Amino acid sequence: MELPVLNETPAASAGGCSSHSCGSSDDQLGHLSDEIRAKVENHPCYSEDAHHYFARMHVAVAPACNIQCHYCNRKYDCSNESRPGVVSELLTPDQAVKKTMAVAATIPQMTVLGIAGPGDPLANPDRTFETFRRLSEDAPDIKLCVSTNGLALPESVEELSKHNIDHVTITINCVDPEIGAQIYPWIFWENKRIKGVEGARILIEQQQKGLEMLVAKGILVKVNSVMIPGINDKHLAEVSKIVKTKGAFLHNVMPLIAEAEHGTFFGVMGQRGPTQDELMDLQDACSGDMNMMRHCRQCRADAVGLLGEDRGDEFTLDKIEEMEIDYQSAMVKRKVIHEAIAEEMHSKRAKKDEAAAKHAEAKKLDTRPVLMAIATSGQGVINQHFGHAKEFLIYEASPNGVRFMSHRKTDLYCSGDDTCGDGESVLQRTIRALEGCEVVLCSKIGYEPWDMLEKAGIQPNGEHAMEPIEEAVMAVYEEMAAAGKLDDAEGRIRATA
């Protein structure tokens, strides 16, 4: 008895199924047309697969904003924090271009340069577009992308389409102005500060208009939404449906980050973020209508490197000043490395597709789903020591197969010293982050954490070290089924979507 790997089902166009929900819960890139798939396959922010191989970077050139969000505090910057909107070094377009080329030459896997704030890139059109214009001329092998709140989007679409823009991300948290008024206290519009429902209505109209204009120009649009329990959580499935209808190709629902010490409205007023379960349930609810993105790391606005890592310290202003960059020869080297990576990805994917096709007709179990946590440092294999993992990938095994669900950080949003926490040990925090999982797969694990995990009802497993993740998850699920551990119909976790 073997199980298919859902995330790896072939593209809809290749599989002969025109439905976007072909493969039911395939929430990665399986539904996309070949054309879009080719465009996104080396983009770390699009696929869980690509992000193990390709790196991205952000440059912070756009400090001004034209709206206020209740989850943002413009004063905030802590060097120990890693989260969106937080940045340590504001760059001029000149510095941004230099930094980008320095990183691209040093980290050849870097394929994507994004401008995402702090602030709104399109509220800083001079700085943003000068950076884009120069990079599309001097470094044509770098894909450019931009994130925006959408208020100034319609007037920017023409200019965006002139550059090497790969995709635009619009943050859309609602399509209902009454809900919007609970998220956005004001916008700056036509030289006035407009508060409440009226401001939210204008913002929503601009976002939707901008989305339609980008799609009409053939520019890929990803939609980000921040899930805010009690405010837009019930509403986001509707948002997902609408943006999908209008042509957005990917939806990324992210959890609200709100701590009192961030000084945001939501933080100070005690608005809670969603639990892991609530987030996964909402992502499932949206995925019926939309490709969902589940591997987002909510990175800093100036992060550099592979997702989940930040090599920004190697490229501070004083360091890049001293670097001599020969971009022409760097481009030659980059091309060779990109082709080698693409080849490796293709051969791995082909193997998985073949296995999935073979398993497609396998007899189905009637056992309950199980969540498993994986310690990995990349390349799709179980290759990390439990104690070294700063994050775990969460997979669900069920009679329908294996699918990637999310990642969970063990040092939630703060890598500062332990004294700023609530006295919990690192191990206790890790175990709490793995709540709901029944198994942890890692390359090795020490005696003490083994014991504590077992006491918490999570079975550690080091027997599948260096094996591909999906195959190992499948094997462990089968063992659990054979041992009769999955017979209780209720299960201890949420039912499959």
Place this chain on the structure above:
Amino acid sequence: MALKIINTCVNCYACEPLCPSKAIYKAEAHFLINPRKCTECDGDYDTPQCATICPIEGAILDAKGMEINPPGSLTGIPPEKMAEAMAALQAH
């Protein structure tokens, strides 16, 4: 008659391009307003543009030294709630 930017400014650049009198300039610590050039946008806009886009409560003062965006007016956070949260943070 001139507005003033004080040291709580976070240097976000939002005000500078909006000023119809080109009175706002980047200085060593934060943006400043040249009082000889500032017209408080009189004749150009209904409200002074710098104070209309500024996201930081209390960062811009009017000619009398009063905060144009007093605490709570932009974020919606009641000042006492903010003080409470910050006090708890400092006690930590």
